[in-house]
Amino acid sequence: MSNSMDFLLWVKGPAFEIALFIFVAGIVIRVLEILLLGRKTDLSEARSSEIMGAIRTILNRSIPEPGLLKKAPFTIVVGYLWHLGWFISFLLFIPHIEVIKSLTGISWPGLPNQFVDAAAVIAMVSLLAMLIYRFNHPVLRFISTREDYLVWLVTFLPLLSGYFAFHHTFEPYALLLGLHILSVELFLVVFPFTKLMHAITVFMARWYNGAMLGRKQPDHTEVQS
Amino acid sequence: MFTQDSLGKILKNHGVSRRGFIKFCSTLTSMLALHPGMAAKVAESLEKVQRPSVIWLHFQECTGCTESLTRSHAPTIESLIFDYISLDYHETLFAAAGDAAEKAMHEAMQANKGKYLLVVEGSIPLDNPGYSTVAGHSNLEVLQKTAKDAAAVIAVGSCASFGGLPNADPNPTGAVSVSDIIKDKPVINISGCPPIPVVITGVLAHFLTFGVLPELDNLGRPKTFYANTIHDRCYRRPFYDKGLFAETFDDEGAKKGWCLYRLGCKGPTTYNACATVKWNDNTSWPVEAGHGCLGCSEPRFWDAGGFYKALSIPDSDVRNMAGYAAAAGLAAGAIAGYANNNKKQQMIKKHDAISVDDWDEES
Numbered sequence A: 001m002s003n004s005m006d007f008l009l010w011v012k013g014p015a016f017e018i019a020l021f022i023f024v025a026g027i028v029i030r031v032l033e034i035l036l037l038g039r040k041t042d043l044s045e046a047r048s049s050e051i052m053g054a055i056r057t058i059l060n061r062s063i064p065e066p067g068l069l070k071k072a073p074f075t076i077v078v079g080y081l082w083h084l085g086w087f088i089s090f091l092l093f094i095p096h097i098e099v100i101k102s103l104t105g106i107s108w109p110g111l112p113n114q115f116v117d118a119a120a121v122i123a124m125v126s127l128l129a130m131l132i133y134r135f136n137h138p139v140l141r142f143i144s145t146r147e148d149y150l151v152w153l154v155t156f157l158p159l160l161s162g163y164f165a166f167h168h169t170f171e172p173y174a175l176l177l178g179l180h181i182l183s184v185e186l187f188l189v190v191f192p193f194t195k196l197m198h199a200i201t202v203f204m205a206r207w208y209n210g211a212m213l214g215r216k217q218p219d220h221t222e223v224q225s
Numbered sequence B: 001m002f003t004q005d006s007l008g009k010i011l012k013n014h015g016v017s018r019r020g021f022i023k024f025c026s027t028l029t030s031m032l033a034l035h036p037g038m039a040a041k042v043a044e045s046l047e048k049v050q051r052p053s054v055i056w057l058h059f060q061e062c063t064g065c066t067e068s069l070t071r072s073h074a075p076t077i078e079s080l081i082f083d084y085i086s087l088d089y090h091e092t093l094f095a096a097a098g099d100a101a102e103k104a105m106h107e108a109m110q111a112n113k114g115k116y117l118l119v120v121e122g123s124i125p126l127d128n129p130g131y132s133t134v135a136g137h138s139n140l141e142v143l144q145k146t147a148k149d150a151a152a153v154i155a156v157g158s159c160a161s162f163g164g165l166p167n168a169d170p171n172p173t174g175a176v177s178v179s180d181i182i183k184d185k186p187v188i189n190i191s192g193c194p195p196i197p198v199v200i201t202g203v204l205a206h207f208l209t210f211g212v213l214p215e216l217d218n219l220g221r222p223k224t225f226y227a228n229t230i231h232d233r234c235y236r237r238p239f240y241d242k243g244l245f246a247e248t249f250d251d252e253g254a255k256k257g258w259c260l261y262r263l264g265c266k267g268p269t270t271y272n273a274c275a276t277v278k279w280n281d282n283t284s285w286p287v288e289a290g291h292g293c294l295g296c297s298e299p300r301f302w303d304a305g306g307f308y309k310a311l312s313i314p315d316s317d318v319r320n321m322a323g324y325a326a327a328a329g330l331a332a333g334a335i336a337g338y339a340n341n342n343k344k345q346q347m348i349k350k351h352d353a354i355s356v357d358d359w360d361e362e363s
Helices: A004-012 A014-037 A050-060 A073-091 A094-104 A113-136 A138-143 A146-166 A173-193 A195-216 B007-013 B018-031 B038-048 B064-072 B077-083 B098-111 B139-148 B157-162 B197-210 B237-242 B318-350 B356-362
Strands: B053-058 B086-090 B117-121 B152-156 B187-190
Touching: A004 A014, A004 A173, A014 A173, A014 A195, A014 B318, A050 A195, A073 A094, A073 A113, A073 A146, A094 B318, A113 A138, A113 A146, A113 B237, A146 A173, A146 A195, A173 A195, B007 B038, B018 B038, B018 B197, B038 B197, B053 B098, B053 B139, B064 B197, B086 B098, B117 B139, B117 B157, B152 B157, B152 B197, B157 B187, B187 B197
Parallel strands: B053 B086, B053 B117, B117 B152, B152 B187
Antiparallel strands: none
16 A cells, blocks of 8 residues: 555445445344344233334433433433434534445435534543543443443544544545544444444334333323333 | 757747746746745746756656646746746657657757756556557666656656556556656656646746755645645535535536535545646636546546545445345354254253252252
């Protein structure tokens, strides 16, 4: 690789293919493993719709439980800020939408750059704050594993390199863009085999719990699930 | 062939006024990003300087760089300056042919040993010397011989600078750039397909004025002209920042002059002066004409994933790759699932049933 353009072409070509292969195959393997473990058939008569219960739980659990904000304000506030900042900078930046469109054929309108820029800063500051919190909280620090720090790093790097690339912090730009894409590839490779999988399994878990509760729930009764 | 008249005298004889000359020097000074006070120094130096001998070689190329230089600026003062360097050998512009041409080149090389500038247009094939020859001599041989006594080598165009089109995948001739071969001389890359004429004359003028070549970037290009990306200097940049993009070449966005990123503009990765210097005597440039930047002044721009694909999009057929990955994942997941279930069954089998009696025994 003689120059930054060669590097960029490598990360956009062969490296992306490798990362995408591991990402897609990894997710399919893990999801399939979970599904194939199976559950015992519930022989009781269903009182209510499983599907409705599942959807309700998926939505409900995105909202913090009453009282939790008082108990763990940092986790709730920073957790929300981080996820929102990340979603905005990942999903609403036009060059990212172009990538998603090229992969899936689906596209949507993006945001002006200033908003995306601000969202990325919010996401990065939140991540840093969470790392400091993790270090300083005795219990959190005790239960933290190497995987937790790895996950933090591979999540933080795409944001940081993307921020640098967007602001042309270093020259040449092709190198910065290449590093950004490479950091995303690292994220993709690590994703299926770490806690990052929660982005997918969270919905499976909520679906399962929600369906189970929905089945037991008497008709036409709103029960907090 | 070799006149000893100074450039100032030659220009005067050709009816270029003092005012016109100073104006040119001021423009040049600002383009070279020198202090405005340097204009007088530039004028003084250029006026006194004798025409340096320039030998211009053509290798694997389309002569577009020469075309760009000779046509687009004629008859401005830049081309006059260029005419009045002593262009002692140029296969396209030369009236002489055959032995006479070769003789002229050798005379110029002898007379200006160690002082002449060598300009190279085109890439050099290394796979087989027969792919490109001039008068029976391979490009490699001609380059090595001519560069030996040159003061500096100027690689004009992306072929000479980085290999260009001949070097594009699969590079059938084994084409390489000038700097891949010449290691013991200063090599300056004036990339572009073709390069902006005033960039070529600007580099020559810098050499005439100061006797040294300008400061170069990491790809050997003069920083004066290649320090900024097209994207950073583009007049459409505000639309990029606002998130306003043309989706096709004839939609409302295109008509309103919105950003061409989604149509494949390579402006963000391309370092060149098109957005500020423009083309055809400052008339327009590709993005102003409604087409995205191709990135022609960057290495391997022919292989950079397609001119009409947005810069962020992966180059390869990722959809197919995702399909294979999903298939592989399904197969591996099914095997893993089967193994897990087996394990589960075995554990169930191994599990001894206990009863209240067992508990009694233990207690």
